[in-house]
Amino acid sequence: MKKKVMLVFGTRPEAIKMCPLVKELKSRANFETIVCVTGQHREMLRQVLEVFEVLPDYDFDIMKSGQDLFDVTSAVMQKMKILLREVKPDVVLVHGDTSTTFSAALSCFYMNIPVGHVEAGLRTYNIHSPYPEEFNRQAVGIVAKYSFAPTETAKQNLIREGKSPETVFVTGNTAIDALKFTVKESYSHAYINWAEGSRLILITAHRRENLGDPMRHMFSAIKRIAEQFPDIKVLYPIHMNPAVRSVANEILSGLDRIKIIEPLDVVDFHNFLARAYLILTDSGGIQEEAPSLGKPVLVMRDTTERPEGVAAGTLKLVGTDEHAIYNSFRQLLTDKTAYENMSLAVNPYGDGFAALKIANILEA
Ligand code: UD1
Numbered sequence: 001m002k003k004k005v006m007l008v009f010g011t012r013p014e015a016i017k018m019c020p021l022v023k024e025l026k027s028r029a030n031f032e033t034i035v036c037v038t039g040q041h042r043e044m045l046r047q048v049l050e051v052f053e054v055l056p057d058y059d060f061d062i063m064k065s066g067q068d069l070f071d072v073t074s075a076v077m078q079k080m081k082i083l084l085r086e087v088k089p090d091v092v093l094v095h096g097d098t099s100t101t102f103s104a105a106l107s108c109f110y111m112n113i114p115v116g117h118v119e120a121g122l123r124t125y126n127i128h129s130p131y132p133e134e135f136n137r138q139a140v141g142i143v144a145k146y147s148f149a150p151t152e153t154a155k156q157n158l159i160r161e162g163k164s165p166e167t168v169f170v171t172g173n174t175a176i177d178a179l180k181f182t183v184k185e186s187y188s189h190a191y192i193n194w195a196e197g198s199r200l201i202l203i204t205a206h207r208r209e210n211l212g213d214p215m216r217h218m219f220s221a222i223k224r225i226a227e228q229f230p231d232i233k234v235l236y237p238i239h240m241n242p243a244v245r246s247v248a249n250e251i252l253s254g255l256d257r258i259k260i261i262e263p264l265d266v267v268d269f270h271n272f273l274a275r276a277y278l279i280l281t282d283s284g285g286i287q288e289e290a291p292s293l294g295k296p297v298l299v300m301r302d303t304t305e306r307p308e309g310v311a312a313g314t315l316k317l318v319g320t321d322e323h324a325i326y327n328s329f330r331q332l333l334t335d336k337t338a339y340e341n342m343s344l345a346v347n348p349y350g351d352g353f354a355a356l357k358i359a360n361i362l363e364a
């Protein structure tokens, strides 16, 4: 009898990291692999599904512009209740720390269905940062029967919290599997040509706790640097959240060496990362991808759940204070040694075979 494995995800980063696993599970005869997307994101999710050619079996299509945490959590739970009753999966796999992840895991708990948590054990131990992600992943951690930790540090977090060691597996992060699929030497793009001859700076920002003033400070620092360094060009593929867009347009407009563009699909974005000089971001996933490409990242947050990248030297936590961001950004543009110290390619997040390892464990 085939085991019914259902994967549930809803946002761009979950999709990027779950699609390699969908493909691996679908290639194995022992599984009936069912893909459910909540549609917490719409366009940004569709971009990823198209690149990986994954066609969901179910799409809750819940996204509303300006949705809040109640909207997402309650919509996912109501739809999960009906779907779990219909499909009766043997195991449900969720990823990371979004509202989709939390609501899907809680629904499974209510229905007594085993949960496998992919990218388990990341922690800041500050429930407000990142918000609400730190709560989500801790809560999913309580419910999960199988925990797929990307690193030994993540595994140790879970063991300290009382997880039994035989249910926690170190697999690497499936983000690195995705990178192997997307990054190509021969890649080219009109924006890469636009930046030819300049140092390309890539920006992303979207964290809920950074909306408003922190984001204003981040963008002001970036604008000041761009005005002072004529040899840099800044590309900012902007998140679709209207609250992000209004601040970015307010602060970053008016300089032709800063381009705010629509979200890139993951093939474009990963290849842009590979060609960038430096990245400034508050994203989680980019903190895993950049070390493997040897690209320095200034992390515009107060905490990180990815200490491995900091220890490796690729990530520097700079907070959201305008002067702190300005000073660190300036240093990496002017101090060659500081730049080179942060540019060594290391792979703390695995060898690109995380999906294969997770599938092997599920099969066993
Ligand atoms: C969500 C996750 C966050 C993750 C991020 C990845 C939660 C609470 N937050 O935050 O952990 O890091 O996704 O990007 O689960 N929008 C669109 N089209 C899209 C996507 C978003 O228009 O394809 C707009 C909508 O107006 C939406 C808003 O962005 O209401 C915010 O989306 P939401 O998923 O609620 O929050 P994110 O900040 O994206």
Ligand code: UDP
Residues within 6 Å of the ligand: 012, 013, 016, 204, 206, 237, 238, 262, 263, 264, 265, 266, 267, 269, 270, 282, 283, 284, 285, 286, 289
């Ligand atoms: N990404 C993308 N297009 C973009 C910006 C980011 O495909 O325009 C990818 C990036 O490579 C990473 C993921 O999206 O894999 C990060 O998503 P996001 O920052 O939205 O969420 P987080 O990782 O912070 O949860």
